[in-house]
Each structure stands twice: as C-alpha cells, then as structure tokens.
Amino acid sequence: MRKNKWLLGLAVSVSVVGLAACGGEDGGDSSEETSAAAEQSPGAEAGQDGKPATDDIPDVVAEVNGDKITKDDFVPLYETQYQQMQMQSQQSGQQVDEDQLKTQTAENLVSTKLLTQEADKRDIKVSDKDIDKALEESAKSSQMSKDDFLGAMKDQGMDEKKVNSEMANQLKIEDLITDEYGEFKVTGEEIGQAYEQAKTQQEQMAQQGGQQQEVPELEEMRPQLEEQVKSQKSTEATQKFAEKLRKQGDVTINL
Known part of the structure; x- marks a missing residue:
C-alpha cells in the first residue's frame, strides 16, 4: 500500500495537511481564526480574504536544470502555507515571516522538481489507478469525500488536473526513494522509542485538557x-536525496 502522506514539501501534501486541520470543524470558525490571526500579525500584508500579497512574485520563480517553476506553480502552495501559519500565529503571537516563507516554498518546489526529474530519468511511472487510490486516501484522511476534497483543492487554486499531476509526482518520488534506498526496516528499539514519545505527548495533551486518558499498550x-x-x-531519505540532487544540478531561484 502506498503511503503518499509520508512525503514533505509537495503541493498536494501541504494542502492535505491544511484541509485535515480544519476538516472536522465548521468552515466559519476557520475563517474567523484566519481573520483573527491576521489582525494579530500587523506585519503581514494579507488581504481581506486572508491571503498574502503575491504581486511581487516573478513569473518564473525558479529554474531547475532548464525546467521552469512558474508563479502559477508557486502561489497556491505559498497561500496555503501562509494561511496555516496565520492560524498558528493566533496561538503563538508570532507574525508570519513572509520572506522566509517564500524562500521555504520555493525550496520545496525546487526539491520536488529535482526528485521528479530523477524519477523520469529512471522511467518511473504511476498509473491512473494509483493516482485515484491516493486521492481517495487523501480525501479520507481529510474527513471528506473525494468530490468535496477536489472542491476544496480548487478553492486553493488547484483544479483536478493540477491535483492529479501533483499526486502523480508525489507517487513517483515515493517509488524513486524506494528505488534508491530500498524498503525501510524498523527495529524493536525504534518502535519502543516512538511509543515512549507518543506516550509522553498524549499524557501532556491530557494534562493540558484537564483530562486523564489511558495510553494504549x-x-x-x-x-x-x-x-x-x-x-x-x-x-529523511527524501530530503537527503533532494539535497544530493541539488548539489549536482543547475538551480536558480529568482525571488
């Protein structure tokens, strides 16, 4: 079974995180949180719709081994990340650093492009069935139907064709990492460490909520x-391999 949610820095996966965060809440509440966050972040130049200013983004954000990453590629991902950070700023009181976020977004897109280029070199392909299954899983993780999920993605500037394209890239990269590193093994010690971390986090959340909750065995x-x-x-392997490809590649970022 594919685990497309493992990957970071991809347009679809980032959007899925945002949708999952508000999937179980009333949409009006989310809008109120975004607006409140914008009011608490006086340095952020967001419009009334909670979106950041993007007029200064160049038409070609970056070039990767001759392939262009355009403003249309950049803006939906940047706006999604920005809105998530705006909501987080309501809790932390820290305003969004737009310049840093723009750079981070561009770097994520560059990494994705490098990895998909390498996957294409290795003739790694995914089927329409794989893409459809991954979309179903993403919708389910966001507590939505597939149609509602695609509608929400469209609201974020990604039509169905774009979503399918990004999901295909995501699955290609997963297969690329498996091709490069093989299947990942997990030791009993690693599971034990993860359990202790999960136990500590769950206990802390229970304390903060004023409720005692028994941790599963x-x-x-x-x-x-x-x-x-x-x-x-x-x-970790995906990030490591992207860094390796970056050093070997020809990358220009125009922000």
Missing part, C-alpha cells in the same frame, strides 16, 4: 508506530 499501537517510524525514515 505498546502492542496495540505497534502497527501505527511502525508506519510512523517508516514515515520518518522516508521523509
């Missing part, structure tokens, strides 16, 4: 913990 959580450790290893 390790064996009950083992499948989930094993996937979590694999996810961490896959993410």
